[in-house]
Each structure stands twice: as C-alpha cells, then as structure tokens.
Amino acid sequence: MKFRNFKMVDYVVYGRGSFDQLDEILAPRRKGDAPVIFFVDHYFEGKALVNRIPLRGKDKVIFVDVTYEPKTSYVDKLAAELKSEFGTVSGIIAIGGGSAMDLGKAVSLMMTNPGSSADYQGWDLVKLPGVYKAGIPTLSGTGAEVSRTTVLTGPTRKLGMNSDFTPFDQIVLDPALTANAPVNQRFYTGMDCYIHCIESLEGTYLNEFSKSYGEKALELCQYIFLEKDQWDEECDDKLMMASYAGGMSIAYSQVGVAHAVSYGLSFLLGTKHGIGNCIVMNHLEEYYPAGVEEFKRMVEKNKIDIPVGICKGLTDEQFDSMINVSLGMKPLWENALGKDWEKIMTREKLRALYERL
Numbered sequence: 335m336k337f338r339n340f341k342m343v344d345y346v347v348y349g350r351g352s353f354d355q356l357d358e359i360l361a362p363r364r365k366g367d368a369p370v371i372f373f374v375d376h377y378f379e380g381k382a383l384v385n386r387i388p389l390r391g392k393d394k395v396i397f398v399d400v401t402y403e404p405k406t407s408y409v410d411k412l413a414a415e416l417k418s419e420f421g422t423v424s425g426i427i428a429i430g431g432g433s434a435m436d437l438g439k440a441v442s443l444m445m446t447n448p449g450s451s452a453d454y455q456g457w458d459l460v461k462l463p464g465v466y467k468a469g470i471p472t473l474s475g476t477g478a479e480v481s482r483t484t485v486l487t488g489p490t491r492k493l494g495m496n497s498d499f500t501p502f503d504q505i506v507l508d509p510a511l512t513a514n515a516p517v518n519q520r521f522y523t524g525m526d527c528y529i530h531c532i533e534s535l536e537g538t539y540l541n542e543f544s545k546s547y548g549e550k551a552l553e554l555c556q557y558i559f560l561e562k563d564q565w566d567e568e569c570d571d572k573l574m575m576a577s578y579a580g581g582m583s584i585a586y587s588q589v590g591v592a593h594a595v596s597y598g599l600s601f602l603l604g605t606k607h608g609i610g611n612c613i614v615m616n617h618l619e620e621y622y623p624a625g626v627e628e629f630k631r632m633v634e635k636n637k638i639d640i641p642v643g644i645c646k647g648l649t650d651e652q653f654d655s656m657i658n659v660s661l662g663m664k665p666l667w668e669n670a671l672g673k674d675w676e677k678i679m680t681r682e683k684l685r686a687l688y689e690r691l
C-alpha cells in the first residue's frame with residue numbers, strides 16, 4: 335500500500351482583524367519592484383475593505399468578475415495581461431469566495447507554466463511552481479483555501495488543476511470578512527462544506543485523518559445550521575473553521591455523488607457549485623440517507639429555497655453531455671460507491687437521477 339504524501343498550505347493566520355497583518359506578511363515576499371497583484375471579488379468594488387489593502391509601489395488591485403465560475407479562458411487572459419504589463423510579479427493575493435480564490439491559484443500557476451490552463455486540467459499535470467500566492471476567503475464553505483485544486487471550466491470539461499503546486503503559500507482566515515454575505519449565498523456555500531463532510535465520512539477512501547477533520551467540520555455545521563437560532567459572529571467564526579476542516583477532510587479522501595452529479599449541471603447549465611450541490615443533495619436519500627434527512631432539516635430551519643425541476647425539457651444530447659462530465663469524475667464515484675462503481679452507477683441510473691432534479 336502506498337500512502338499519499340500531500341502538500342499543504344505553508345502558512346495560516348486565523349483571527350478577526352488578521353487581514354490587517356497582510357502588509358507585514360507580504361513584506362518578505364516582495365521581489366525588488368515586482369508588484370503584488372490583488373485579485374478582489376468584484377462584490378468589494380467601492381467597499382471599505384479595498385482601502386485596507388496594503389498597496390506599495392506598482393501593486394495593483396484587479397476586481398475579478400465572478401458572475402460565472404472561473405473559466406480557463408479568463409485565467410489565460412488575466413495571466414497574459416499581467417505578463418505583458420509587468421513581466422513578472424511578486425505574488426497574487428486572492429480575496430473573495432471560492433471563485434476568486436480559484437482564479438488566484440490558477441493565474442499564479444499560469445504566470446510560470448507555458449500554454450493554456452486547459453492543458454493542466456486533471457491530476458498532477460502542472461510542471462512548475464507558480465508565483466507566490468495567498469488566499470483570503472470572504473465566504474466560508476468551499477475549502478478552496480486549503481485544497482490542492484483550482485476548479486476551472488474549460489472547452490471540454492469542468493475539472494481542476496490538481497497538483498502539489500496548487501495550494502496557497504499563505505492563507506489569512508479573518509471571519510470578519512464574511513459578515514456581509516447574503517443569507518442564501520452563505521447557506522449554499524456553507525452546505526458545500528456540510529456536503530464535503532458527508533461525502534468524505536460516508537466514502538470508501540475514509541481514513542482516520544479524514545475522519546477526524548470531517549467529524550469536527552460536521553459538528554460545527556450542525557451547531558451553526560441547526561442549533562443556533564440567530565446568525566452572529568460566532569457563526570462566522572465557526573463556519574470559517576468548518577470550511578478549513580472540511581477541506582482538510584477531503585484532501586485525504588474525496589467528495590462523492592453530490593459533487594459528481596453537480597459538476598454535470600454546472601458544465602451544461604452553468605449552475606453554481608454551492609446551489610448545484612444543494613439541488614442534487616435534495617435527491618440523494620439512496621446514497622446518504624441520514625445526511626440527506628439532516629440536510630433537509632437545515633434547509634427548512636434556515637428558510638432556504640432549493641430549486642427543483644431544473645432539468646425539465648432538456649434534450650437527450652444535453653442529458654448525455656451531463657452524464658459524460660459526471661461519469662468522468664472517476665475518483666469521486668469510486669470513493670462514493672467503491673471499486674465496482676461502474677456496475678452500480680450506470681448511464682441509465684444517472685439519467686433517471688438527473689431527470690428528478
């Protein structure tokens with residue numbers, strides 16, 4: 335048996351107000367007059383947070399458009415623009431939700447690796463370290479702050495650049511930055527974390543490392559989304575740690591059915607990750623009976639609407655395209671259903687599931 339030897343984030347700072355330590359964190363990373371580039375989620379344009387970014391010299395703030403989840407074409411464009419404007423940069427600091435963080439990771443890698451980011455969608459295809467990169471989440475749940483992937487939609491697939499060069503060099507976990515997240519969005523992204531826990535804890539790849547993190551993250555989600563009556567700072571603090579622990583849990587295992595199916599929705603219909611996972615989880619009693627029952631209680635308690643009927647009227651060709659994307663996620667299915675997953679999750683069975691969504 336060969337055990338995975340996985341790369342983790344190098345430095346972590348956690349605490350309310352820790353964002354204001356960014357200047358001293360970046361100081362030793364500055365290379366001559368090469369600028370630090372701040373990718374800031376476009377939600378923050380004109381907001382007070384921008385004035386707290388420690389700009390020096392030729393540093394630049396780029397408000398990244400996260401209307402759509404990151405595409406390889408957008409990553410390539412951002413990297414090409416930075417190369418032509420500055421040649422090289424000291425680092426990329428990504429401030430935002432999973433989308434902005436993934437853009438930061440991917441562009442960092444594309445500053446040094448040749449070709450298109452689409453060439454590196456898959457496992458361990460990235461050859462060179464990127465430029466220094468730091469992640470600062472403003473939404474909690476995806477675990478993108480700790481993962482070894484950056485999820486991109488390319489010309490033919492939605493798949494991450496999974497590699498040892500992908501994790502951030504530094505993360506700054508400041509729960510105060512998540513305070514203004516809209517209730518629905520906060521829930522959908524929070525449920526991404528909850529679903530990571532269920533898929534990891536119920537998966538065949540589970541080991542004690544994953545389990546320890548998964549159980550802690552699950553306990554935090556249960557407290558936040560079922561026990562608390564009112565959202566407060568404690569919830570922001572705890573959800574940020576749940577996201578971290580949930581991400582650590584899947585780092586050593588995998589996600590499962592909800593993610594595999596939701597990737598198909600996202601590829602064809604552009605359904606976003608958090609809400610897409612919720613739409614699928616709503617129908618997964620067969621695979622995660624206890625998790626789905628608890629998920630439904632969380633939806634009800636937090637008064638959230640989960641869309642239904644989103645696959646109505648799709649053509650055979652469209653169903654096929656979603657099924658192809660989904661079945662392409664082999665490690666997810668193997669984690670969920672075991673080595674013989676292909677006998678269990680047939681195209682017909684998956685089609686029937688998509689039709690129910």
Ligand code: NAD
Nearest residue numbers: 377403431432433472473476478481483485514515523607
């Ligand atoms: P998101 O980053 O797509 O953001 C959702 C919305 O919230 C956007 O409109 C954004 O502008 C807004 N927003 C962000 N922070 C805010 C704040 N503090 N206040 C108000 N609005 C705010 O959402 P997400 O759920 O965090 O991320 C989803 C993305 O993460 C997807 O692209 C998905 O593929 C990716 N993802 C990556 C990993 C990974 O390991 N790399 C894991 C899971 C998901």
Ligand code: ZN
Nearest residue numbers: 476526530593
């Ligand atoms: Zn996820």
